[in-house]
Amino acid sequence: MTGQVRTVDxxxxxxxxxxTRQKLLDCLSEMLSSSPYRDVKVIDVARRAGTSxxxxxxxxxxxxxxxxxxxxxxxxxxxxxxxxxxxxxWTGKAAWQTAEDLVEGFLAFWRKNDAILRVVDLGAAEGDxxxxxxxxxxxxxxxxxxxxxxxxxxxxxRVGKEVNAAAVAGSLVAMLASVAGHQKGxxxxxxxxxxxxxxxxxxxHLGVTGxxxxx
Numbered sequence: 001m002t003g004q005v006r007t008v009d010x011x012x013x014x015x016x017x018x019x020t021r022q023k024l025l026d027c028l029s030e031m032l033s034s035s036p037y038r039d040v041k042v043i044d045v046a047r048r049a050g051t052s053x054x055x056x057x058x059x060x061x062x063x064x065x066x067x068x069x070x071x072x073x074x075x076x077x078x079x080x081x082x083x084x085x086x087x088x089x090w091t092g093k094a095a096w097q098t099a100e101d102l103v104e105g106f107l108a109f110w111r112k113n114d115a116i117l118r119v120v121d122l123g124a125a126e127g128d129x130x131x132x133x134x135x136x137x138x139x140x141x142x143x144x145x146x147x148x149x150x151x152x153x154x155x156x157x158r159v160g161k162e163v164n165a166a167a168v169a170g171s172l173v174a175m176l177a178s179v180a181g182h183q184k185g186x187x188x189x190x191x192x193x194x195x196x197x198x199x200x201x202x203x204x205h206l207g208v209t210g211x212x213x214x215x
Contacts, residue, residue: 032115078138085145096213110180
Protein backbone atom coordinates (compact mmCIF):
# COMPACT_ATOMS: atom_id res chain seq x y z
CA MET A 1 0.00 0.00 0.00
CA THR A 2 1.39 3.38 -1.02
CA GLY A 3 0.53 6.96 -0.22
CA GLN A 4 -0.59 8.45 3.05
CA VAL A 5 -3.08 6.45 5.08
CA ARG A 6 -4.60 8.18 8.07
CA THR A 7 -6.19 6.89 11.24
CA VAL A 8 -9.69 7.92 12.27
CA ASP A 9 -8.26 10.77 14.37
CA UNK A 10 -6.21 12.10 11.45
CA UNK A 11 -2.75 10.76 12.24
CA UNK A 12 -0.64 9.40 9.37
CA UNK A 13 -0.23 5.65 9.72
CA UNK A 14 3.28 4.23 9.44
CA UNK A 15 4.24 1.19 7.42
CA UNK A 16 3.29 -1.19 10.22
CA UNK A 17 -0.02 0.58 10.73
CA UNK A 18 -0.78 0.42 7.03
CA UNK A 19 -0.07 -3.30 7.03
CA THR A 20 -2.40 -3.81 10.00
CA ARG A 21 -5.11 -1.77 8.32
CA GLN A 22 -4.82 -3.79 5.13
CA LYS A 23 -4.92 -7.05 7.06
CA LEU A 24 -8.17 -5.95 8.71
CA LEU A 25 -9.64 -5.22 5.28
CA ASP A 26 -8.46 -8.58 3.92
CA CYS A 27 -9.96 -10.45 6.86
CA LEU A 28 -13.23 -8.56 6.50
CA SER A 29 -13.37 -9.47 2.81
CA GLU A 30 -12.88 -13.14 3.66
CA MET A 31 -15.61 -13.00 6.30
CA LEU A 32 -18.08 -11.39 3.88
CA SER A 33 -17.59 -14.39 1.61
CA SER A 34 -18.83 -16.80 4.26
CA SER A 35 -21.04 -14.76 6.62
CA PRO A 36 -24.08 -12.48 6.18
CA TYR A 37 -23.02 -8.83 6.21
CA ARG A 38 -25.22 -8.02 9.22
CA ASP A 39 -23.60 -10.78 11.26
CA VAL A 40 -20.03 -9.49 10.89
CA LYS A 41 -18.88 -7.75 14.09
CA VAL A 42 -15.81 -5.65 14.80
CA ILE A 43 -14.58 -8.03 17.48
CA ASP A 44 -14.74 -10.96 15.04
CA VAL A 45 -12.79 -9.07 12.34
CA ALA A 46 -10.17 -7.99 14.87
CA ARG A 47 -9.80 -11.50 16.28
CA ARG A 48 -9.37 -12.96 12.79
CA ALA A 49 -6.68 -10.37 12.05
CA GLY A 50 -4.91 -11.17 15.30
CA THR A 51 -5.47 -7.73 16.81
CA SER A 52 -7.96 -5.91 19.05
CA UNK A 53 -11.22 -4.01 18.47
CA UNK A 54 -9.42 -0.89 19.69
CA UNK A 55 -6.95 -1.25 16.83
CA UNK A 56 -9.81 -1.70 14.36
CA UNK A 57 -11.38 1.55 15.54
CA UNK A 58 -8.10 3.36 14.97
CA UNK A 59 -8.60 2.89 11.23
CA UNK A 60 -12.36 2.55 10.70
CA UNK A 61 -15.41 4.05 12.42
CA UNK A 62 -17.31 0.74 12.14
CA UNK A 63 -17.72 -2.34 9.96
CA UNK A 64 -19.72 -0.38 7.41
CA UNK A 65 -16.91 2.14 7.06
CA UNK A 66 -14.43 -0.64 6.36
CA UNK A 67 -16.84 -2.26 3.86
CA UNK A 68 -17.08 1.05 2.00
CA UNK A 69 -13.28 1.12 1.75
CA UNK A 70 -13.30 -2.32 0.13
CA UNK A 71 -16.16 -1.33 -2.16
CA UNK A 72 -14.41 1.85 -3.30
CA UNK A 73 -11.30 -0.13 -4.16
CA UNK A 74 -13.40 -2.63 -6.12
CA UNK A 75 -15.12 0.20 -8.01
CA UNK A 76 -11.74 1.53 -9.13
CA UNK A 77 -10.91 -1.93 -10.44
CA UNK A 78 -14.31 -2.05 -12.14
CA UNK A 79 -13.45 1.05 -14.15
CA UNK A 80 -11.32 -1.22 -16.35
CA UNK A 81 -14.54 -2.86 -17.62
CA UNK A 82 -14.92 0.07 -20.02
CA UNK A 83 -11.97 -1.34 -21.99
CA UNK A 84 -14.21 -4.27 -22.99
CA UNK A 85 -16.38 -1.86 -25.01
CA UNK A 86 -14.57 1.42 -25.69
CA UNK A 87 -12.74 1.35 -28.99
CA UNK A 88 -13.97 -2.16 -29.85
CA UNK A 89 -15.63 -3.00 -33.16
CA TRP A 90 -19.38 -3.61 -33.31
CA THR A 91 -19.56 -4.48 -37.00
CA GLY A 92 -19.25 -7.78 -38.85
CA LYS A 93 -17.71 -10.82 -37.20
CA ALA A 94 -15.74 -8.60 -34.81
CA ALA A 95 -19.00 -7.52 -33.15
CA TRP A 96 -19.69 -11.06 -31.96
CA GLN A 97 -16.22 -11.27 -30.43
CA THR A 98 -16.76 -7.93 -28.69
CA ALA A 99 -20.09 -9.11 -27.28
CA GLU A 100 -18.52 -12.35 -26.04
CA ASP A 101 -15.60 -10.53 -24.44
CA LEU A 102 -17.92 -8.10 -22.68
CA VAL A 103 -20.06 -10.91 -21.26
CA GLU A 104 -17.04 -12.95 -20.19
CA GLY A 105 -15.35 -9.96 -18.51
CA PHE A 106 -18.51 -8.77 -16.81
CA LEU A 107 -19.42 -12.17 -15.38
CA ALA A 108 -15.83 -12.79 -14.28
CA PHE A 109 -15.69 -9.44 -12.46
CA TRP A 110 -18.94 -10.26 -10.63
CA ARG A 111 -17.72 -13.73 -9.63
CA LYS A 112 -14.44 -12.34 -8.32
CA ASN A 113 -16.18 -9.64 -6.24
CA ASP A 114 -19.39 -11.50 -5.46
CA ALA A 115 -19.28 -11.02 -1.68
CA ILE A 116 -18.71 -7.26 -1.64
CA LEU A 117 -21.08 -6.69 -4.58
CA ARG A 118 -23.87 -8.37 -2.63
CA VAL A 119 -23.30 -5.86 0.18
CA VAL A 120 -23.19 -2.96 -2.29
CA ASP A 121 -26.47 -4.12 -3.87
CA LEU A 122 -28.06 -4.45 -0.43
CA GLY A 123 -26.98 -0.97 0.63
CA ALA A 124 -28.09 0.55 -2.67
CA ALA A 125 -31.48 -1.20 -2.46
CA GLU A 126 -31.96 0.21 1.03
CA GLY A 127 -31.36 3.72 -0.26
CA ASP A 128 -27.83 4.29 1.04
CA UNK A 129 -26.44 6.86 -1.40
CA UNK A 130 -22.84 5.86 -0.69
CA UNK A 131 -23.42 2.31 -1.88
CA UNK A 132 -25.65 3.52 -4.73
CA UNK A 133 -22.87 5.75 -6.07
CA UNK A 134 -20.40 2.87 -5.96
CA UNK A 135 -22.80 0.59 -7.82
CA UNK A 136 -23.44 3.23 -10.48
CA UNK A 137 -19.72 3.91 -10.84
CA UNK A 138 -19.20 0.26 -11.79
CA UNK A 139 -22.20 0.08 -14.13
CA UNK A 140 -21.37 3.41 -15.79
CA UNK A 141 -17.98 2.06 -16.83
CA UNK A 142 -19.88 -0.16 -19.28
CA UNK A 143 -23.10 1.81 -19.77
CA UNK A 144 -21.47 4.97 -21.12
CA UNK A 145 -19.23 3.07 -23.53
CA UNK A 146 -22.16 0.98 -24.82
CA UNK A 147 -24.24 4.11 -25.40
CA UNK A 148 -21.33 5.67 -27.32
CA UNK A 149 -20.99 2.50 -29.42
CA UNK A 150 -24.67 2.59 -30.38
CA UNK A 151 -24.49 6.31 -31.21
CA UNK A 152 -21.46 5.61 -33.41
CA UNK A 153 -23.40 2.92 -35.31
CA UNK A 154 -26.28 5.38 -35.70
CA UNK A 155 -23.97 8.03 -37.12
CA UNK A 156 -22.88 5.53 -39.78
CA UNK A 157 -26.41 4.50 -40.62
CA ARG A 158 -26.06 0.99 -39.18
CA VAL A 159 -28.62 1.52 -36.40
CA GLY A 160 -31.88 3.42 -36.80
CA LYS A 161 -32.19 6.97 -35.48
CA GLU A 162 -35.35 5.94 -33.61
CA VAL A 163 -33.25 3.86 -31.19
CA ASN A 164 -32.57 5.56 -27.85
CA ALA A 165 -28.90 4.72 -27.26
CA ALA A 166 -28.94 5.57 -23.56
CA ALA A 167 -32.07 3.50 -22.90
CA VAL A 168 -30.75 0.45 -24.78
CA ALA A 169 -27.33 0.67 -23.12
CA GLY A 170 -28.89 1.04 -19.68
CA SER A 171 -31.19 -1.92 -20.28
CA LEU A 172 -28.31 -4.13 -21.40
CA VAL A 173 -26.14 -3.17 -18.42
CA ALA A 174 -29.02 -3.77 -15.99
CA MET A 175 -29.53 -7.17 -17.60
CA LEU A 176 -25.83 -8.02 -17.34
CA ALA A 177 -25.73 -7.00 -13.67
CA SER A 178 -28.85 -9.02 -12.85
CA VAL A 179 -27.61 -12.13 -14.63
CA ALA A 180 -24.11 -11.75 -13.15
CA GLY A 181 -25.55 -11.65 -9.65
CA HIS A 182 -27.71 -14.69 -10.35
CA GLN A 183 -25.10 -16.95 -11.96
CA LYS A 184 -25.46 -19.74 -9.41
CA GLY A 185 -29.24 -19.63 -9.76
CA UNK A 186 -29.08 -20.58 -13.42
CA UNK A 187 -27.74 -23.99 -12.42
CA UNK A 188 -31.03 -24.75 -10.66
CA UNK A 189 -32.74 -24.06 -14.01
CA UNK A 190 -30.47 -26.55 -15.72
CA UNK A 191 -28.42 -23.86 -17.47
CA UNK A 192 -24.65 -24.35 -17.55
CA UNK A 193 -22.13 -21.50 -17.61
CA UNK A 194 -21.04 -22.67 -21.05
CA UNK A 195 -24.63 -22.20 -22.25
CA UNK A 196 -25.27 -18.95 -20.42
CA UNK A 197 -22.43 -16.92 -21.92
CA UNK A 198 -23.29 -17.29 -25.63
CA UNK A 199 -26.97 -16.70 -24.90
CA UNK A 200 -26.16 -13.49 -23.05
CA UNK A 201 -23.71 -12.42 -25.77
CA UNK A 202 -26.48 -12.92 -28.35
CA UNK A 203 -28.78 -10.54 -26.46
CA UNK A 204 -26.01 -7.95 -26.12
CA HIS A 205 -25.17 -8.21 -29.83
CA LEU A 206 -28.81 -7.83 -30.84
CA GLY A 207 -29.26 -4.90 -28.45
CA VAL A 208 -26.26 -2.95 -29.73
CA THR A 209 -26.36 -3.75 -33.45
CA GLY A 210 -30.01 -4.67 -33.96
CA UNK A 211 -28.85 -7.66 -35.96
CA UNK A 212 -28.14 -11.35 -35.53
CA UNK A 213 -24.42 -12.04 -35.13
CA UNK A 214 -22.13 -13.09 -37.96
CA UNK A 215 -19.90 -15.81 -36.56
